Amino acid sequence: MIIKHPLLGPRDAAEFVYLGDANMIKRPEGFGENVEEAMYEHVYLRENPAGEHHELWYHEQGDRSWLVVTRNTLTHEISSVELARDVARRKGRSK
Amino acid sequence: MRYNALSILKQGLTGNKGWAPAWREPDPKPEYDIIIVGGGGHGLATAYYLSNKFGMKNIAVVEKGWIGSGNVGRNTTLIRSNYLLEGNQPFYELSMQLWEGLEQDFNYNAMVSQRGILNLYHSDSQRDAFARRGNAMHLTGSGGVMLSEAEIREKCPYLDFDNARFPIKGALWQQRGGTVRHDAVAWGFARGADMKGVDILQNCEVTGFQIDNGVCKGVETSRGTIRAKKVAVCVAGSSGRVMSMAGMRLPIESHVLQAFVSEGLKPTLPGVITFGAGHFYVSQSDKGGLVFGGDIDGYNTYAQRGNLPVVEDVCEGGMALMPMIGRARLLRMWGGLMDMSMDGSPFIDRTHIGGLYFNGGWCYGGFKATPASGFCYAHLLAKDAPHPVATQLRLDRFRRGAPIDEKGAGPQPNLH
Numbered sequence: 424m425i426i427k428h429p430l431l432g433p434r435d436a437a438e439f440v441y442l443g444d445a446n447m448i449k450r451p452e453g454f455g456e457n458v459e460e461a462m463y464e465h466v467y468l469r470e471n472p473a474g475e476h477h478e479l480w481y482h483e484q485g486d487r488s489w490l491v492v493t494r495n496t497l498t499h500e501i502s503s504v505e506l507a508r509d510v511a512r513r514k515g516r517s518k
Numbered sequence: 519m520r521y522n523a524l525s526i527l528k529q530g531l532t533g534n535k536g537w538a539p540a541w542r543e544p545d546p547k548p549e550y551d552i553i554i555v556g557g558g559g560h561g562l563a564t565a566y567y568l569s570n571k572f573g574m575k576n577i578a579v580v581e582k583g584w585i586g587s588g589n590v591g592r593n594t595t596l597i598r599s600n601y602l603l604e605g606n607q608p609f610y611e612l613s614m615q616l617w618e619g620l621e622q623d624f625n626y627n628a629m630v631s632q633r634g635i636l637n638l639y640h641s642d643s644q645r646d647a648f649a650r651r652g653n654a655m656h657l658t659g660s661g662g663v664m665l666s667e668a669e670i671r672e673k674c675p676y677l678d679f680d681n682a683r684f685p686i687k688g689a690l691w692q693q694r695g696g697t698v699r700h701d702a703v704a705w706g707f708a709r710g711a712d713m714k715g716v717d718i719l720q721n722c723e724v725t726g727f728q729i730d731n732g733v734c735k736g737v738e739t740s741r742g743t744i745r746a747k748k749v750a751v752c753v754a755g756s757s758g759r760v761m762s763m764a765g766m767r768l769p770i771e772s773h774v775l776q777a778f779v780s781e782g783l784k785p786t787l788p789g790v791i792t793f794g795a796g797h798f799y800v801s802q803s804d805k806g807g808l809v810f811g812g813d814i815d816g817y818n819t820y821a822q823r824g825n826l827p828v829v830e831d832v833c834e835g836g837m838a839l840m841p842m843i844g845r846a847r848l849l850r851m852w853g854g855l856m857d858m859s860m861d862g863s864p865f866i867d868r869t870h871i872g873g874l875y876f877n878g879g880w881c882y883g884g885f886k887a888t889p890a891s892g893f894c895y896a897h898l899l900a901k902d903a904p905h906p907v908a909t910q911l912r913l914d915r916f917r918r919g920a921p922i923d924e925k926g927a928g929p930q931p932n933l934h
């Protein structure tokens with residue numbers, strides 16, 4: 424697979440480390456109501472869809488940026504690649 | 519019809535015209551006591567043990583394609599019981615014991631061949647870890663001995679003992695490990711279940727569950743609605759997809775594992791050999807092909823095909839272990855879906871939905887577990903209590919902080 428890095432252009436997927444579901448960006452708050460349940464779901468449960476999947480890839484053999492890659496798990500076709508930083512900021516994190 | 523030497527002789531003398539199909543092709547009834555979703559090794563084993571050992575009747579197995587068309591039809595066929603943790607090892611030892619009596623039990627030649635499994639180690643720390651694992655195996659009577667370098671040289675002189683980076687220092691050897699003819703396992707269980715009246719419904723895809731007030735009352739299928747008192751899902755790589763129809767998210771990701779078979783060679787390997795410094799394992803099939811594999815590709819996929827970097831990685835492992843493998847030509851390779859769980863261990867459990875049961879998360883080690891998985895799942899379905907060796911294979915173990923993490927890799931499915 425070739426991942427089109429937003430800054431570095433097309434790169435071989437072998438340069439990356441795969442983490443998984445991009446929902447992991449949305450880490451629950453560590454305090455408050457129902458924290459244990461929210462943390463359990465965040466750490467352990469997955470949608471695991473057959474089709475479009477947003478996922479986190481880390482460019483370890485490159486610029487060490489985290490990317491959010493949208494990839495079809497049935498065809499391996501990649502439809503979009505963004506810096507995870509931009510996705511997280513859009514979701515109101517890391518301000 | 520029971521198979522025996524006399525029936526072979528009789529059929530041979532009468533032109534082999536009297537063989538009946540090994541199982542029927544019935545139409546679905548409107549209702550069953552138990553519906554098993556998934557006609558793979560585990561589903562058919564469950565049906566077999568339910569009908570033959572737990573005396574249950576009125577059972578159906580529904581299968582989207584044809585039986586044995588998933589991972590039981592294409593895997594690297596290894597059996598072993600060399601796990602470490604108490605949540606796992608007694609379960610796999612039960613599986614090994616069931617393998618040992620399986621062919622007599624279900625009257626089918628599954629070619630169970632206990633030629634042994636050799637786990638090589640390459641450093642002092644790895645030797646210590648293997649000795650610990652060997653001790654854990656002895657606690658369940660699984661056997662296992664530590665072999666010296668000289669003893670391994672005698673068994674397999676062609677290994678690269680003096681590899682500059684990964685010299686072979688010794689091995690943990692489980693004599694009872696080996697290989698089994700994988701398709702015959704599915705067929706044998708299917709035939710044994712069918713003989714006790716289990717309906718095996720092929721080309722019958724589950725398209726939804728009938729869930730009413732938190733209780734599962736049946737399944738919607740491509741061949742109509744079928745009601746059931748209990749619905750037992752065991753669909754391996756499709757676990758996430760099927761259970762999402764019941765509104766469930768699972769601690770599972772689906773990944774692809776690739777496997778490889780070389781051209782047929784003369785008998786070369788004494789049994790299964792695993793490389794301790796990388797992920798590579800190899801055995802030799804009865805037809806002579808070297809059957810080998812390594813890591814999963816490492817990303818979520820349902821595509822049933824992998825990519826080249828892992829092919830390269832597996833071949834590098836092979837070359838580091840036994841350089842002569844480089845002279846063998848590759849005959850075929852394939853990829854299959856693995857239901858990778860968050861701790862590398864499986865689930866055999868009830869769900870929070872009444873009457874709906876789940877068996878999955880076998881990662882890439884489901885084949886060796888087939889008989890015990892079926893037996894323990896049947897126990898759970900028949901008695902509504904987990905079998906003593908499967909009490910820890912629960913869906914809620916992460917919530918309780920009780921994972922069964924053989925590798926200690928944490929909740930990262932692609933590292934198990």
